Amino acid sequence: MKKHISAFLLLVLCVPLFASFAGATAVPSPAKVSASIGELRADQLMFGYVDPSGKQILGLTGNPEKIHPAPKTLTSVLYASGKAFRVAYVKHQKASSKSSYRQSAANFKFDEGELFKLSSPGSKLKSDASVLLQTATAFQGHSFLTFQSEQKGKFNAKTVKAIEKAKNRKVATQGLIATTTNGVQIGIVKFVQGSGKPLASLVLVDRGSMVFQDFVGSNDPYSTWRVDDGGEMGPELFHLIFASSSKAGYALGVEWYGAEGTNLSVIQQKGTKFRVVTEAGRYQAPL
Structure with a gap:
């Protein structure tokens, strides 16, 4: 390990x-x-990845010494250049003892990060895709x-x-x-x-x-x-x-x-x- x-x-x-x-x-x-x-600005952006259902995202905080946005300020996810879905912040997800320490869809529910759900009706993203969470004024x-x-x-x-x-x-x-x-x-x-x-x-x-x-x-x-x-x-x-x-x-x-x-x-x-x-x-x- x-x-x-x-x-x-x-x-x-x-x-x-x-x-x-x-x-x-x-x-x-x-x-x-x-x-x-x-x-x-770094305090308006956060990378994340998508769960197996395509409807949840886990934000990657990475190095705690670097600047990160407050999760509640992130209101949408950029999934293609200029295209975004709205998101709602759920909670900070703690790492599970079952975690494989991989940032992948298969380990999504066991990994640590900031948990978001898609709030746009009928929205769905590609499972395991890397995405960018953003504030309303980031771009x-x-x-x-x-x-x-x-x-x-x-x-x-x-x-x-x-x-x-x-x-x-x-x-x-x-x-x-x-x-x-x-x-x-x-x-x-x-x-x-x-x-x-x-x-x-x-x-x-x-x-x-x-x-x-x-x-x-x-x-x-x-x-x-x-x-x-x-x-x-x-x-x-x-x-x-x-x-x-x-x-x-x-x-x-x-x-x-x-x-x-x-x-x-x-x-x-x-x-x-x-x-x-x-x-x-x-x-x-x-x-």
């Missing part, structure tokens, strides 16, 4: 890798607008971007050359995670290692401007970026919960799958980088 708990802590500690997008020019710099307009000033998940699409040759020039490294593999209806592309790129450490980047491309989130790996071929990843980094490991834009910049809800669980982050542009607004981890290693 100690091994499982340690692995979960390691999983959660991996989440801050979502920290530094850079260079988008299509969205005004936050320095030129009021800091409060469209700025996402004030935001426009949600509709997107198509594309795990078989690729950046075109011109974009690849621009990425290689920007990072001064050759691209080894690359693929799209999603493309929005207004043409913004979000993908993952793995670079040829050379003499440095392994490098991969989540890249957002908007009309020629590029935004990077770098992942610097270790030289362990079996656990390069995540535990037991085998050195692989591809679009099939990522899922967008939402994408939005505001006067404060782009914002993304990112789910990153790994061998032992899922990392969850909300990140928002701040100048030429992205800051982590809130984050959580779901430990889901096989029993």
Whole structure:
């Protein structure tokens, strides 16, 4: 059991890798607008996951030293970009002695977290899905971007050359995670290692401007970026919960799958980088 708990802590500690997008020019710099307009806050957002019935959600509080919202202030759940169901707070659910210490639908009733129920008539979510609970004003000033998940699409040759020039490294593999209806592309790129450490980047491309989130790996071929990843980094490991834009910049809800669980982050542009607004981890290693 100690091994499982340690692995979960390691999983959660991996989440801050979502920290530094850079260079988008299509969205005004936050320095030129009021800091409060469209700025996402940790005390208005909480990740959670869905029970087997699709009608209950367990909010993940994670590290108690980090900022978390008061559960009663969370009034809806974001289940797709711009689409939400209303929720009602039920109670704080304590961990059961029967818990497997997994944040999964199978262990839902035994896990610890903040319990919510869907209150929209006839509403139902996909069992075991990762979702984002929010206050009524959390996304004030935001426009949600509709997107198509594309795990078989690729950046075109011109974009690849621009990425290689920007990072001064050759691209080894690359693929799209999603493309929005207004043409913004979000993908993952793995670079040829050379003499440095392994490098991969989540890249957002908007009309020629590029935004990077770098992942610097270790030289362990079996656990390069995540535990037991085998050195692989591809679009099939990522899922967008939402994408939005505001006067404060782009914002993304990112789910990153790994061998032992899922990392969850909300990140928002701040100048030429992205800051982590809130984050959580779901430990889901096989029993």
